[in-house]
Amino acid sequence: MDMFKSGDYNILPIHITIIGLFCSTSWLLYGILNGQDWNIIVPNLLGEIFGIITMMCWIFFYNKARKEKGDVVKNQDTETAEDHEYKGLKSDN
Numbered sequence: 001m002d003m004f005k006s007g008d009y010n011i012l013p014i015h016i017t018i019i020g021l022f023c024s025t026s027w028l029l030y031g032i033l034n035g036q037d038w039n040i041i042v043p044n045l046l047g048e049i050f051g052i053i054t055m056m057c058w059i060f061f062y063n064k065a066r067k068e069k070g071d072v073v074k075n076q077d078t079e080t081a082e083d084h085e086y087k088g089l090k091s092d093n
Contacts, residue, residue, distance in 0.1 A: 012058045021051040 024047035031040030 012054060012061075014055075014058055017051060017054045017058065020047065021055065024048045024051055 024044045027040055028044040028048060031037045031044060034040070
């Protein structure tokens with residue numbers, strides 16, 4: 001709940017979330033492929049759902065923090081003449 005109050009995405013440990021999603025996915029698949037063992041499927045399905053919700057919250061607050069900082073990534077495929085002048089690549093014609 002602190003993340004929703006402060007808007008700080010660093011409160012959520014993203015590495016643990018990714019590893020938890022991977023672990024839940026592998027156990028969920030094992031439960032399904034092992035003859036539909038519901039004792040394995042149910043808790044890992046819940047783990048998948050909460051992991052996806054956590055990941056979505058992290059992405060939302062991460063993007064929100066970047067927009068507030070003005071830290072927008074520039075598309076590197078498009079270069080302007082000003083970019084070439086800045087890099088010292090301007091040709092003297």
